[in-house]
Amino acid sequence: MVDAIRDAITRGDFAPDQRLVEAELSERFDAGRGAVRNALVQLATEGLVERVQNRGARVRAVSLDEAIEITEVRMAVEGLCAARAADRATDADKAELREIAEQMRTAVAGGDVWSYSELNKRLHSLVLRVSGQRTAHEVLSRLRGQNVRHQFRLALHPGRPSVSLPQHLAIVDAICAGDPAAAEQAMRAHLGSVIEALPEVDGTRITAL
Amino acid sequence: MVDAIRDAITRGDFAPDQRLVEAELSERFDAGRGAVRNALVQLATEGLVERVQNRGARVRAVSLDEAIEITEVRMAVEGLCAARAADRATDADKAELREIAEQMRTAVAGGDVWSYSELNKRLHSLVLRVSGQRTAHEVLSRLRGQNVRHQFRLALHPGRPSVSLPQHLAIVDAICAGDPAAAEQAMRAHLGSVIEALPEVDGTRITAL
DNA sequence: GTGGACAACATTGTTCACAATTGTGCGGGG
DNA sequence: CCCCGCACAATTGTGAACAATGTTGTCCAC
Numbered sequence: 052m053v054d055a056i057r058d059a060i061t062r063g064d065f066a067p068d069q070r071l072v073e074a075e076l077s078e079r080f081d082a083g084r085g086a087v088r089n090a091l092v093q094l095a096t097e098g099l100v101e102r103v104q105n106r107g108a109r110v111r112a113v114s115l116d117e118a119i120e121i122t123e124v125r126m127a128v129e130g131l132c133a134a135r136a137a138d139r140a141t142d143a144d145k146a147e148l149r150e151i152a153e154q155m156r157t158a159v160a161g162g163d164v165w166s167y168s169e170l171n172k173r174l175h176s177l178v179l180r181v182s183g184q185r186t187a188h189e190v191l192s193r194l195r196g197q198n199v200r201h202q203f204r205l206a207l208h209p210g211r212p213s214v215s216l217p218q219h220l221a222i223v224d225a226i227c228a229g230d231p232a233a234a235e236q237a238m239r240a241h242l243g244s245v246i247e248a249l250p251e252v253d254g255t256r257i258t259a260l
Numbered sequence: 261m262v263d264a265i266r267d268a269i270t271r272g273d274f275a276p277d278q279r280l281v282e283a284e285l286s287e288r289f290d291a292g293r294g295a296v297r298n299a300l301v302q303l304a305t306e307g308l309v310e311r312v313q314n315r316g317a318r319v320r321a322v323s324l325d326e327a328i329e330i331t332e333v334r335m336a337v338e339g340l341c342a343a344r345a346a347d348r349a350t351d352a353d354k355a356e357l358r359e360i361a362e363q364m365r366t367a368v369a370g371g372d373v374w375s376y377s378e379l380n381k382r383l384h385s386l387v388l389r390v391s392g393q394r395t396a397h398e399v400l401s402r403l404r405g406q407n408v409r410h411q412f413r414l415a416l417h418p419g420r421p422s423v424s425l426p427q428h429l430a431i432v433d434a435i436c437a438g439d440p441a442a443a444e445q446a447m448r449a450h451l452g453s454v455i456e457a458l459p460e461v462d463g464t465r466i467t468a469l
Numbered sequence: 470g471t472g473g474a475c476a477a478c479a480t481t482g483t484t485c486a487c488a489a490t491t492g493t494g495c496g497g498g499g
Numbered sequence: 500c501c502c503c504g505c506a507c508a509a510t511t512g513t514g515a516a517c518a519a520t521g522t523t524g525t526c527c528a529c
Binding site: 093096098121123124126127128186190 | 398
Binding site for chain 1: 512513514515519520521522
């Protein structure tokens, strides 16, 4: 239940600030109002929806400032994970990382923005998995969920792939070289660049898809 | 409601792995079963209790490994906050930081473990506030909540204050000097030392209070 | 035309009873 | 003596009704 609603929000089925009426969700997802209620409570503590007493729930709109804050925290935590990944990566992990890096190169060369965006998610997710840091994984999942909209806008920004590609490659290289400090530094540099780019794409209309 | 149960858990009124029966909590806190239910859902997503379908809730026992993971993430995020705090601290903030540092010195000199533990919380909390990073603040609140037990054990460990005091002083100094890099480094060094100390105090019986 | 009291409506909060599921003790058979 | 099935107790999940609250629209005085 909660997953269904969460997916719907992150997928963009519900616009930011849109009201989430319990009865409507109850019908749409074919569940009791109680179940919907619990799901909304959970999503509220996850930061995806806002709930105010007697006035119901609405999907939370994260401002530019919040998006920057979130990315700052991501910078710190994913930096940690990159360092851990550099320490723990097996040969199989490294092969997988290089595989993604290679696909990223061809995607950017071919101008395939959507594939690159998917590879981006896979790369960050793989670094997390290799790091073995479950706590960091949970923290980042929550943060990422709140940020999907800004993330999406950034991915669609023209010229963005060509600046982020070398950063991604540097991350992969550092992890494969088993250099934790370099991996952390590369990840922080990458997300630092995301932070700088966020204000530029803020307010961009989402047309594609 | 949720605050009452959360406090009870962090205070230690409920032991780890203890079952939390809805009816019992309902009576103890004088609230409807529905309210208790919602509170448990929220506490579950906060990571304080575990809930399994049709089997109820129990307070989550965090293992030593998890405690270390949590502290690693804290190291990354609080490092970020220390750096931000060094950039943003006003004169009033700095005065407050130095005040706490001074009180820490006298507490350690006088062997007042409990006061020192309280000051420790206040210091970390103040750094967070000064950093102005609300997202980091929320993340850390959650993590700290899961870790209270280990944190508490560590605070009671004999000889611990004398090793952590200079680290705390270094943090305050770096922030007051307006040196973000040094502040981040000092905070990371401090929490790194916590990580090293955690295994030593693991399994210690909690007698005092 | 504007603002305020008031009523009708919509939505959430709460309670209750009951259904569904799981844990437990008991007895019988191997 | 141990293991399996069965009934019963304990507990959670769910649905419906009702209460409480907030929102919207209307009417009337000014």
